[in-house]
Amino acid sequence: MQTGDSTRVLTDADKSKYVELGYLSLDSFLSEEWLRLLQATAQEFVELSRTVTGSGKLFDVEPNHTADEPRIRRLNSPVDNHAVFEEFALAGPAAQLAIELLGSPVRFHHSKLNFKWADGGEEVKWHQDIQFWPHTDFTPLTIGIYLDDVSQEMGPMGVLPGSHNGPLHDLYATDGSWAGALNDQVVKTLDMDKVKWLQGSAGSATIHNCCLIHGSMPNTGNRTRPLLLQTYSAEGSYPISGIGANGVTGAKSGTIIGGSPRQTLEIGGRAMHGAPDWSRQGAPTIFGSQQKETK
Ligand SMILES: O=C(O)CCC(=O)C(=O)O
Structure with missing residues (x-):
């Protein structure tokens, strides 16, 4: 997929700040046109x-969600x-920012879209993202867009600058169940x-970078407080299947934006040129590949 003409919005100082602190905050990033379109959608x-009367494939709703008062x-x-x-x-703009x-390209x-409803929309406890969907490197980042003005009492995104360079914490509770949050003792x-x-x-x-500690009140x-979130990695970074949400991230997951996949990657410091992606159309056998048969 091509991104068309990309408007450069980041300065070298912004990029250095992202590398050093693990996050960026860009005020008034979107054009009025994109903002209205996203708000209406x-x-x-x-x-x-x-x-809907409860949570399902499309929506996660609060227990007191009703037709008259959606939450x-x-x-x-x-x-x-x-x-x-x-x-x-x-x-669009999110893809361009990721690039x-x-x-270029990015994956x-x-x-x-996290809504965090008025009058009590729930907190997101302190966590890092990478444990939810490990990749072959630590390039994944998430771009969030506020679809309304967000002040302190509305539970804005909170980040701990520089924590992306620290330890990757255990997000399991002390009883061994998955908590998806840092243990209180660690916090x-x-x-x-x-x-x-x-x-x-x-x-x-x-x-924010996938290793940055973050959360919200x-x-x-x-x-x-609608916050539209989208996650990308470098093209050479691959989600590791069999762990967390990888494999259930939607039909468009894995889309390469702004170029073609190179199928090169590095694991444990060793580089390789991997086979094409056969996950959608099915894999040929080694016999077929070596005899140059088309599947
Ligand atoms: O919605 C928020 O405030 C934070 C979202 C978040 O950290 C997440 O979904 O991983």
Whole structure:
């Protein structure tokens, strides 16, 4: 997929800051046109959510969600569910931003729209992302777009600068179950005075590396906090199957944006040129490949 003309939005200083601190916050990143389009598309899903009574494949809703008073926690995989979200993430401004940071081409991983509803929308506890969907390197990053103005009481994204260079924490609870969050004892050892809360106007962007410790407080404000998130890695970084969400990240997961796949990768410091991707059309046998038969 091509991205068309890319408007450069990041300075060298922005890129250095991302490498050093593991995050960026870009105020008023989106054009008015894209912002209105994304807001209207998100609203279509709010209306659709009135027809569901509980969480399912498309929506994760709060227990008190009703048709009259929708309370959506998350729209799953927006890219697979609406052409506007697909265009935005796979060819539009989010894709261009990913290319600026990771180089061209990039590999799309997944998207989600976290609503964090008004008057009590739930917190996201401190965590790192990479344990949820390990890759062959640590290039994956997530680009978030606020679809409304987000002030402190609305539970903006909170990040611990520089923590992407620290340990990869265990996100299991002490009873051995998956918690998806850092253990409280570990959180107590972190210098939380350094946390930056990324407030921003509608259309602002947040970017965080997959190893950065981040989370957000409940929304105690009276407006919902829609945050559209999309994750990319460098083209040579591959999700490792059989662990976490890899393999269930949607039909568009793995899309290469801004060029062609090279099938080169490095694992444990050893480089190789891997076979083509046969995951969609099926693999030929070694006999067929060596005799040059087409499948
Ligand atoms: O919605 C948020 O505030 C944070 C989202 C997040 O960290 C995640 O979904 O991994």
